[in-house]
Amino acid sequence: FYSNRTDFIRTAIRNQLERHADVVKQSTARKGLDLGLRNYTRADLEAARQAGEMLHINVLGLATIAQDVSPDLARATIASVSVLGALHATPAVKAALSDRTR
Known part of the structure; x- marks a missing residue:
């Protein structure tokens, strides 16, 4: 499914950020x-x-x-x-x- 370990890690990070998008947006807004x-x-x-x-x-x-x-x-x-x-x-x-x- 993935060409190498780095590709797997990047995909996993993107998926986690998408799942927690609301929390990430609130965090960046508060830390202005x-x-x-x-x-x-x-x-x-x-x-x-x-x-x-x-x-x-x-x-x-x-x-x-x-x-x-x-x-x-x-x-x-x-x-x-x-x-x-x-x-x-x-x-x-x-x-x-x-x-x-x-």
Whole structure:
């Protein structure tokens, strides 16, 4: 059925990716990278909490978490923070997210 072992492995990988296409699409959508300026408002975080989603903040540039965001809201809605540049947030929010910041 297959010309060589490599052909078999490639076919097996393609078949697995096709079977799990929905999960692969969700994973790539969640792991996006924002370039430039990204501002997270209290409304953004509250909408994520109501939807039962956790945010993965990946920014190349400046990420800003609004001043009116409480540390509890930030911990409830932000799963990880990776910023190549600067992160602007209140000291309390930064402290609340310190274990989730890379």
